[in-house]
Amino acid sequence: MAANPTLDTISVGAAGALGFAGLGSVPIPIAGTGGVEGVFGLHSRKAAWFGFVGGTTTYNTWSFGTYFGVSFNTPDSDNYRGDCIAVTLDLGILGPYLSSKITNYFQTSFPALQLTAPYLSSVTAGIASSLANMKGSITAWAATSGNGFGFTFAPDALGASGSGGAAALLSKSDLLQASFLHYWQYSPEDENGEDIVVDF
Numbered sequence: 001m002a003a004n005p006t007l008d009t010i011s012v013g014a015a016g017a018l019g020f021a022g023l024g025s026v027p028i029p030i031a032g033t034g035g036v037e038g039v040f041g042l043h044s045r046k047a048a049w050f051g052f053v054g055g056t057t058t059y060n061t062w063s064f065g066t067y068f069g070v071s072f073n074t075p076d077s078d079n080y081r082g083d084c085i086a087v088t089l090d091l092g093i094l095g096p097y098l099s100s101k102i103t104n105y106f107q108t109s110f111p112a113l114q115l116t117a118p119y120l121s122s123v124t125a126g127i128a129s130s131l132a133n134m135k136g137s138i139t140a141w142a143a144t145s146g147n148g149f150g151f152t153f154a155p156d157a158l159g160a161s162g163s164g165g166a167a168a169l170l171s172k173s174d175l176l177q178a179s180f181l182h183y184w185q186y187s188p189e190d191e192n193g194e195d196i197v198v199d200f
Contacts, residue, residue, distance in 0.1 A: 005072035005073050005147075005149070006072060006073055006075070007042065007070060007071075007072055008041065008042060008043065008071055008072060008073065008074045008075055008200045009039050009040060009041055009042060009070065009071045009074055009080070009150075009200050010039075010040050010042060010068070010069070010070055011037050011038060011039045011040065011068065011069040011070070011071065011150075011152070012037070012038050012040075012066070012067075012068055012069075013035055013036060013037035013038065013066065013067050013069070013152070014035050014036055014037075014064075014065070014066045014067075015033060015034065015035030015052075015064070015065060015066075015067070016033065016034065016035060016062070016063065016064040016065075017031040017032065017033040017034075017056060017058060017060070017062065017063045017064075018031055018032055018061070018062055019031030019032075019058055019059075019060055019061050019062065020061075029057050029058055029059050030055060030056075030057060030058075031055070031056050031057075031058045031060070031063075032053070032054075032055060032056075033053070033054055033055065033056045033179065033181070034051070034052060034053040034054070035051070035052055036049065036050070036051050036052075037049070037050045037051075037052065037183075038050075039071070039077070039080060039200070040200075041198065041199065041200030042200070043199070043200060044198075044199045044200055046198050046199065046200065047198070048077040048080070048185055048187065048188065048198040048200075049185070049186055049187040050077075050080065050081060050183045050184065050185050050186065051183070051184055051186050052181050052182060052183045052184070053181070053182055054179055054180050054181035054182055055179065055180055056088075056177050056178070056179035056180075057177050057178050057179070058177055060161040060162065061162055062161065062162055063159065063160070063161035063162075064159060064160055064161070065154050065159025065160070065161075066154070066159065067139075067152045067153060067154035068152065068153055068154075069139075069150055069151060069152030069153065070150055070151055070152075071148060071149070071150030072148070072149055072150060073146070073147040073148050073149065074148040074150070074200060075199065075200055076197050076198060076199045076200055077185050077195070077196075077197055077198040077200070078195075078197045079143075079146055079148050080148065080183060080185070080200075081183045081184055081185050081195075082143060082144065082145060082146075082182070082183060083143070083144040083145070083180070083181070083182050083183075084141045084142060084143045084144060084148075084180075084181050084183065085141065085142060085144060085178070085179070085180055085181075086139050086140065086141035086142075086178070086179040086180075086181060087139065087140055087141075087176070087177070087178055087179075088137050088138070088139040088176070088177040088178075088179065089137060089138055089139075089175065089176055090136075090137050090175040090176075091135065091136055091137060091138060092135075092175070093175045093176075094138075102138055102153075135155065135156040136153055136154050136155040136156050137153070137154045137156075138151060138152070138153055139151065139152045139153075139154070141181075
C-alpha cells in the first residue's frame with residue numbers, strides 16, 4: 001500500500017449471499033455472494049457503477065444488506081475493478097475502544113465528504129444516524145493487484161440474515177468472515193459496450 005494513501009471515493013452498495021450452512025446436519029460455512037455498488041469520486045464528483053460476485057465464509061443460510069464505504073488509492077474506475085480480498089468483523093467483538101474509534105472515523109469523515117460532494121447529503125445523514133446505534137459490521141478490503149484498499153460499514157438495521165438446521169446455533173457466532181470478490185464495471189459504457197474509465 002502507498003505510504004500516503006489518498007481518499008478517493010465514497011460508496012453505497014447492496015449485497016446478498018446464499019450459503020450451504022443450513023442444508024445438512026454438518027454445517028458448511030461457505031456461501032456465494034454478489035451485489036451492486038455505486039462509487040462516487042470525491043475529486044471529480046463523477047460516478048461509476050459496479051457489480052461483484054465471489055465467495056465468503058458464513059454460517060448464515062442467506063443474508064442481505066446495504067453498506068457504505070470509502071476507498072483509498074483508487075484514482076479511477078479502472079483501479080476499482082478486479083479482484084480483492086476482504087475481512088469482515090462484527091463491531092461487537094472489537095471492544096468499546098476500537099468500536100468507538102471506527103465509529104468516530106466514519107462520523108467525522110462523512111460530514112466532511114458532504115462538503116466536498118453536497119449531492120451526497122442524504123447518504124451522509126443516513127450513515128450518521130445508523131452509526132449512532134453502534135451495531136453492525138466493518139469490512140476491510142484490499143485489491144489483489146495495485147494499491148487500492150478501503151473500508152465499508154454495514155449497519156445491522158439495514159440488513160437481515162437467517163439460518164436453519166444445525167447452523168442456527170452457530171450463526172450467532174458468525175462474527176468473522178473472509179471473502180474473495182471480483183468487481184466489474186457496468187456503467188458508464190460507450191456505444192460499443194466498452195467501459196468508460198471514470199476519473200474519481
